Amino acid sequence: MAKGMIISILFFFLSALLLTLGIYVLTTAHQTELRTQEIGTLMRTADLDASIQKAIRDTFTSSSGMTFIVNATTFTIIEPFPNTNLINNSLNALKQHVQTTEPSIVFNLANITRLRLTPYDYFYTKAFENATLLNLTPTSTNYNSYTFTFTTSNYPVGTITFLDSDAGSFNILIVSKNSTTETRSNRSVNILTPLEAEIAGINGGKIEIDIVNQSVGIKNTLNLTILSNISITFFNTTAQQPHVELSPIYTIFFQEFNLTKTPYITLTT
Amino acid sequence: MTTNQHWYNLPSDNKGFIFTLDAFIASLIFLTTLLFTTYAVSQAAEFKTTNIYLIATASDALAALDNTNVLETLNATLIQNQTITTLPPYYGYKLTISRSSGPALELGEEVPTGTFIGSATRYFKTPTDYGQARMRIWLKA
Numbered sequence: 001m002a003k004g005m006i007i008s009i010l011f012f013f014l015s016a017l018l019l020t021l022g023i024y025v026l027t028t029a030h031q032t033e034l035r036t037q038e039i040g041t042l043m044r045t046a047d048l049d050a051s052i053q054k055a056i057r058d059t060f061t062s063s064s065g066m067t068f069i070v071n072a073t074t075f076t077i078i079e080p081f082p083n084t085n086l087i088n089n090s091l092n093a094l095k096q097h098v099q100t101t102e103p104s105i106v107f108n109l110a111n112i113t114r115l116r117l118t119p120y121d122y123f124y125t126k127a128f129e130n131a132t133l134l135n136l137t138p139t140s141t142n143y144n145s146y147t148f149t150f151t152t153s154n155y156p157v158g159t160i161t162f163l164d165s166d167a168g169s170f171n172i173l174i175v176s177k178n179s180t181t182e183t184r185s186n187r188s189v190n191i192l193t194p195l196e197a198e199i200a201g202i203n204g205g206k207i208e209i210d211i212v213n214q215s216v217g218i219k220n221t222l223n224l225t226i227l228s229n230i231s232i233t234f235f236n237t238t239a240q241q242p243h244v245e246l247s248p249i250y251t252i253f254f255q256e257f258n259l260t261k262t263p264y265i266t267l268t269t
Numbered sequence: 270m271t272t273n274q275h276w277y278n279l280p281s282d283n284k285g286f287i288f289t290l291d292a293f294i295a296s297l298i299f300l301t302t303l304l305f306t307t308y309a310v311s312q313a314a315e316f317k318t319t320n321i322y323l324i325a326t327a328s329d330a331l332a333a334l335d336n337t338n339v340l341e342t343l344n345a346t347l348i349q350n351q352t353i354t355t356l357p358p359y360y361g362y363k364l365t366i367s368r369s370s371g372p373a374l375e376l377g378e379e380v381p382t383g384t385f386i387g388s389a390t391r392y393f394k395t396p397t398d399y400g401q402a403r404m405r406i407w408l409k410a
Contacts, residue, residue, distance in 0.1 A: 004288050011295035018302035040324050044390065047328050051335055051391035058341075058394040097369035097399045098392055 041254050045261055048105065048252055053265045055094055056246065060267050063087045066126070068244045068268045074233045075117045075244065077124055081150075081220050081228035082132050088112065091249070104254055111247035116264060119240040122232065134228065136216035141191070142235050145171035148218070149229035150199060150207055152178045155222065158200035160185040166193040174199065174209070244268045323387025323406060330355045330362070331389045331404040340366075340393050340402055349376050352404075362406045369398045380405055 060066065065085040069076040088109065095107035113126040120142055125135040160174050160183060168190030175184040176199045189195055195211040205222040220226060245264040252261040330352060334340045339351045348364065356362055363377035380386060388405045 004284070004291075007288070008291055008295075011292070011299075015295060015298045015302070018299060022302050022305050036321055039321055043324055043328055047332070047389050047391055050332070051393060054335065055392050055394045055399060062394075093369055094392070094394075094399050097401070101367070101401050102390070102392075 038257055041257050041259060045252050045254065045259060048102065049261060049263060052094075052098065052105070052250060053263070056091065056249075056265050057267055059087065059090045059094065060246070063090045064126075070242050070244060070268050072242060073236045074231055075120075075122075075242065076229065076231040077115070077244075078227065078229045079126065080225050081134060081218075082225060083126060084225065095250075098250075105250055105252050107250045109249055111249055114247040115267070116245045116247060117232065117234075118243055118245050118264070120234045120242070122234070124230075132220045134218040134220075134230075136218075136230070136232070138214050141214070143232055144169075144235060145173070145231075145233040146216070147173045147175070147229075147231040148209060149175040149177070149231075151227040151229065152222075152224065154178055155224060155226075156202060157181045157183050158202075158206070159183070160197065160199050162187055162195070162197045164194060164196040166190040166195075168193075172197075176207075319408075320385050320387065323385060323408070324389065325387075326356070326360065327362075327387040327404045327406045328389035330406070331364075331391050331402060334402070335391050335393050340391075340400070341395050343368075343371075343374065343395060343400070345374060345376060348374075352376070356406065359409050360406050361409050362404060365403045365405075366400055367403075368395065368400045371395070371398055371400075381407060384408065384410075 063085055064087045065080050065083055067076075067078040069078070091107075091109055091112060095109060098105050099107060113131075115124040115126060116122070117124065121139045122143065123135075123137040123139070125137070155178055157176050157178050160176055162185070165187060166189060168188060170189050170191040171186065172189055172195070173184060173186040174197060175182065177183070185197075191211065191214060195209070197209045199207040201207070201222040203223075207222060207226070208217075208219045210217045210219075218228070218230075244267045246267055248262040248264060250262070253259070331340075333355050334348060334351055337351070339348055342348070343366070352362060352364060361378050361381070363375070363380050366374040366376075384407050386405050386407050388403060390401065390403045393400050393402060
């Protein structure tokens with residue numbers, strides 16, 4: 001009797017162990033399914049993000065009128081100033097199309113004029129929407145020269161004047177040219193102190209460059225579109241691939257996994 | 270053994286029957302649990318992995334079409350040829366392209382029922398508007 005009881009108890013514990021194992025396997029299967037869904041959602045997010053970034057990059061290439069030349073330490077951005085290209089309309093069409101077909105993506109086009117020069121964390125605010133003001137905003141003093149070139153087709157080339165600047169080791173070169181004539185002026189300044197320069201135009205119009213607390217404001221009151229070519233040279237402090245990014249203009253959000261992505265958009269590779 | 274005799278008063282030569290019954294029931298529970306766990310493990314380990322692989326393949330095939338700028342041509346023959354070249358022959362596929370202001374495009378086979386369908390979605394720019402491409406793939410029987 002005692003022997004049979006011991007065997008029964010052993011069987012009982014064996015069954016209990018197997019049942020526990022069964023429950024454990026079920027839980028694992030459930031967790032595996034959850035992980036599968038998460039991986040699927042992550043892959044979906046990556047697809048959506050990569051493809052929308054490419055669509056925005058293609059839109060910039062075809063509709064912004066901008067050209068980016070990037071090498072290890074120098075970024076050159078060329079665009080009409082003011083820029084009358086209707087990239088807002090194009091991106092708005094993309095926004096409408098995506099938001100009507102993919103509810104997990106929400107666009108906010110407020111930042112489409114703000115570019116980031118990566119990895120130097122330097123911001124260039126574009127002159128879209130006929131804006132006659134262009135801003136450059138560094139976040140540190142990791143750059144050592146500016147070259148501002150303004151080109152017109154047949155407008156008279158005006159005199160370049162530095163109205164206010166302190167001597168230093170930072171190089172600024174300003175070039176004004178049309179199809180036949182070119183004038184240039186360069187100066188070594190202290191970039192940490194205020195600087196003011198201008199290129200004279202006709203009838204009181206001019207191009208003004210103001211630097212206050214390292215923030216550069218360029219204003220065009222010539223009442224005509226010029227071609228702005230701005231080069232910024234940085235100290236080579238990082239091995240990261242330099243590229244131009246657009247500030248985040250959309251958010252991907254999958255509520256079931258609390259997954260949110262609001263990426264900077266790579267415009268150059 | 271009389272009819273009103275309790276089981277626990279069985280003569281010693283019948284106690285083996287109870288023991289055998291007990292062992293039989295325990296074995297039944299054991300086997301059921303074993304079969305159940307084996308099934309659950311196979312479902313968890315194999316089926317889900319295949320699903321992820323199908324989703325990844327759909328994603329890669331669509332990315333190949335997008336990154337080579339084939340998708341934006343909206344040329345059905347070109348897209349179809351590229352897709353067939355990209356996908357292994359034992360995959361069936363259906364590619365659906367909708368546009369913000371243009372006609373939709375459907376390529377591939379009818380989507381079967383009763384089998385897992387891996388899908389991927391991408392947005393892209395066409396020369397005149399924007400498109401959304403959805404690739405669905407499955408393992409052919």
